Amino acid sequence: MANQNSTKNLVCPFCSLHCDDIQVKTNGKKYNVVENISCRKKIESYNINRHSNTYPLMKNKIISLSDAIKKIKDIVNSHKEILILNHGIELSGLRSILNFASQHNSIIDHINSKYLFQNIGVVQRTGYIATSLTETKNRADTIIVIGNKIFDKSPRLIDKVLLPKHSLCSNKNNRNVILIGNFPIKIQKEIKNRCKLTNIKIDLDLVPDLLKNLQKEKGKAIKGVSANTEIKLKNIISKSKYLVTTWAASDFMKNKKPEIIINSICGYIVNLNQTQRAACMPISGSLADVTSSQAMTWMTGFPSRIKHVSNSFKHDRESYDSENLISKKNVDLVLHISTISPDKIEINKKIKNIVIGHPNSTFTNQPDIFIPVGIPGIDYEGIMFRTDNVVSVALKDVRNISLPNSQSILDKLA
Numbered sequence: 001m002a003n004q005n006s007t008k009n010l011v012c013p014f015c016s017l018h019c020d021d022i023q024v025k026t027n028g029k030k031y032n033v034v035e036n037i038s039c040r041k042k043i044e045s046y047n048i049n050r051h052s053n054t055y056p057l058m059k060n061k062i063i064s065l066s067d068a069i070k071k072i073k074d075i076v077n078s079h080k081e082i083l084i085l086n087h088g089i090e091l092s093g094l095r096s097i098l099n100f101a102s103q104h105n106s107i108i109d110h111i112n113s114k115y116l117f118q119n120i121g122v123v124q125r126t127g128y129i130a131t132s133l134t135e136t137k138n139r140a141d142t143i144i145v146i147g148n149k150i151f152d153k154s155p156r157l158i159d160k161v162l163l164p165k166h167s168l169c170s171n172k173n174n175r176n177v178i179l180i181g182n183f184p185i186k187i188q189k190e191i192k193n194r195c196k197l198t199n200i201k202i203d204l205d206l207v208p209d210l211l212k213n214l215q216k217e218k219g220k221a222i223k224g225v226s227a228n229t230e231i232k233l234k235n236i237i238s239k240s241k242y243l244v245t246t247w248a249a250s251d252f253m254k255n256k257k258p259e260i261i262i263n264s265i266c267g268y269i270v271n272l273n274q275t276q277r278a279a280c281m282p283i284s285g286s287l288a289d290v291t292s293s294q295a296m297t298w299m300t301g302f303p304s305r306i307k308h309v310s311n312s313f314k315h316d317r318e319s320y321d322s323e324n325l326i327s328k329k330n331v332d333l334v335l336h337i338s339t340i341s342p343d344k345i346e347i348n349k350k351i352k353n354i355v356i357g358h359p360n361s362t363f364t365n366q367p368d369i370f371i372p373v374g375i376p377g378i379d380y381e382g383i384m385f386r387t388d389n390v391v392s393v394a395l396k397d398v399r400n401i402s403l404p405n406s407q408s409i410l411d412k413l414a
């Protein structure tokens with residue numbers, strides 16, 4: 001628990017980079033980020049405000065925690081098919097989700113698992129070569145960023161990995177950053193001021209064609225890429241000693257064939273390795289996606305979309321897809337677990353909905369029961385996995401607003 005007006009270290013739970021260099025001033029209830037970092041507003045938005053709910057609610061009526069638990073138990077016992085929808089939780093909470101599911105033969109899905117399966121599909125079908133954030137920060141001399149919203153989702157990617165102040169990279173001012181997609185002018189300027197920038201503004205559906213051209217003497221014309229730009233790119237890439245390509249699968253979801261884009265990037269990197277060193281660094285979603293897929297895989301053998309049946313967990317990518325299950329009403333109760341998400345939780349009024357979520361959670365419709373819980377890394381300690389899977393971070397607590405954690409609630413419900 002924080003002392004009056006003390007300075008505490010915060011390990012950020014709000015995206016898969018999990019920055020551990022943040023300090024906050026806290027009086028035990030409210031916290032403020034000390035340095036003017038780009039995520040300051042985002043982190044401080046989880047402070048309690050006049051819209052926060054710190055008491056359990058049944059529809060819009062405040063009820064006691066013990067009543068809320070009792071009501072949920074009644075609902076759980078009277079429903080046949082329960083879906084637990086993970087909107088982001090740390091490791092201990094995830095263990096409790098699995099325990100609950102095993103007691104009630106429930107289905108579990110993560111809200112971002114569609115993105116996870118895009119990347120996993122490549123690993124299963126064609127293979128890929130990956131690197132870590134640290135290796136990229138210290139060794140990469142050329143970094144290709146493909147997408148459009150990747151810096152919105154992981155705002156400190158530039159400061160912490162692409163162009164950090166301190167790194168082992170001997171010529172970091174000569175680092176080449178190649179942006180492929182549609183990036184805001186502000187981002188382009190920020191990068192241009194600190195290294196050599198090449199900006200290729202193209203429709204992301206054309207990425208496979210562009211990468212094909214880079215491996216040929218002469219390829220077909222691509223809208224937005226001149227012959228001179230292609231020559232420039234080939235020149236940078238051929239001189240590179242360590243090239244890293246990064247993307248967020250969610251950036252491709254609106255494109256015609258996201259898996260073809262990811263396949264083409266991974267295939268390109270595999271081919272480059274015949275003559276030089278290159279690797280992929282996909283950035284996963286910001287809702288503890290990696291924590292979920294890692295822990296689910298150790299404990300059940302599957303990364304997501306599972307159901308407890310006859311004493312074991314079964315996986316089916318189609319049958320246990322939460323979007324389909326909810327829209328087709330193939331489940332009659334959804335238990336939403338949301339400890340870090342800033343997004344409005346979609347509530348389908350035609351089925352029962354229970355939300356165990358942080359106090360600033362918002363909904364498209366009021367759920368049947370809402371229990372506010374603490375945020376890992378803000379209200380209680382926990383473990384989360386970084387996007388590159390090689391580091392598990394220990395989250396700390398920086399305030400005490402007397403909320404239970406999701407693990408304790410789930411264990412009471414199991």
Ligand code: SF4
Pocket residue numbers: 012013014015016017018019039042153154155156157
């Ligand atoms: S980049 Fe991600 S982990 Fe780092 S401070 Fe911002 S939201 Fe938090």
